[in-house]
Amino acid sequence: MNDRLLALIQDVIEEVNERRDEKIPVTELTSLALYGDNGVFDSMQLVNFLTQVEEAVEDEYGEEISLTSEKAVSQRVSPFGRVSRLAEFIEAELAEAGVAVSQPV
């Protein structure tokens, strides 16, 4: 699990929390369910959250990836189930684009 990516996701969740009454807990981040059973977001909130993560990834790694693509949605294991899965999906997408997450630009 890549800590830089987790920190990046945590930053986005904290930004989302600023405009949210019911705060999303970040204490057990990796197992946090984003969408679906016990998920913290509805579909619209999920898209907004994912877009913010995309922006953060672009800022951090200089690479534009899509987290709302058909590919993301049709993964056998959903990247939106838990934060850890999302981080793995981002890492794989970045690797495909030739960016190693441990070496930010």
Place this chain on the structure above:
Amino acid sequence: MRDTLTERLERWGDRTAVVHHSSRHTYAELAGEIRRIETLLDEAGVKPHEAVVLKGDFSFSQIAALFALYRRKAVVVPVVTFTETTLEAVRDACRPRHVVHVEDEVTVAPFDSPPGEAAELYGALIASGSAGLVLLSSGSTGAPKAVLHDFDALVAERIGTGERVGKKPPHILLFLLADHIGGINSLLGVVRGAATAVVPAKRTPEEICRLVEAYGIRLLPTSPTFLNLILIGDFHEKFDLSSLRLITYGTEPMPEELLKRVHAAFPRARLLQTFGTSETGISTTQSESSSSTYFRISDEGVEYRVVDGELQLRTRTQFMGYLNYSDEAVTSDGWFRTGDLVEENADGYIKVKGRAKEIINVGGEKVLPLELESILMGSPRIAYCAVYGKPNSITGQAVHVDVKPDGAMTRAEVRRHVREFLDGKVEPFKMPAKVTVIDEIPVSARFKKQRSRP
């Protein structure tokens, strides 16, 4: 009408008709140039009801050639610049036989287009004995639509109802292009009032403001996006624009907050929404006030109705049909579906809320770009913004916004500001998912806002 037009031009003799590149041409000269070009058309074998491309933007010769072609009952296809797409659309849809060039000296040359009888396309014009006018309406996708008008009907509507000639000819800026319904409308307005057409060398905010100052121009017909470019560049402060009495804005809807900014920058000018389409012509309108985006269509030649929120028009200057598209935009009882979504208030004024095809569908909820843009323009930190939908696999589409901040702001600051500014003002589903910071403002050739397309 054909003879009335030239008689009038001759009668106005020494009044200045056209100012272009600081050279002046009188109405008598214009009448002479029209006759000269008519001879050129005859020599080249241009026949009535045949399509002729008129290449180039407004100039003394272009204006003369337009009227010469009208007098010779040609089907005029004005084109300011040819792209591959427009060239192809013109060739296949209009089947022109000649092209008139006006850039240096006026020449009439053959135009290579597929064979075919003009009667198939222009039979209705032959029957009524009218000249034709084809305007290319640039859609966002596909080939441009070739909109066929009865040119006689347009001329009769604009200048057939008698003269409106004052002692001192007003200067009218031909801001809109020569192949645009608004440009043709401005030109006919010039001739109606024996006014002076000022042709800009280029259509930058700086050049337009320079001309307003130099010629003491009273009427500026323009678009909301162009007005915003003037404000962003502070050109209203760099030039003396106090001569402006009336600023009309059209071609796209006006965001309310931008109208407030324009009103504050030009407190002495009346602000008027104009409304028109390539298909129905320009309608006479009255704005509720200079600070209101509500307006009323007050035109004898125009009927309107609102069906399912969409504005439909039936006008005396309605087009005859598309040369290259089906006429599904016209209802069986002859109303043109504008594609503009409107709202009516209790006093019968209407307001354009946006284009039907610009609706963003976020998981079944509908968002109109103009609503968000109007609110965002209320922020003093935002100079420009454009809202559009982008597809995704979760909610169908998501709301994206491009923002040019007023002053130096980082990407993160802009994103935060947009979200904070909209928070509590709009429903959560309207909140932009993505905020992109831009430096340059993209403007279409028609001076409209260019929203990014998915």
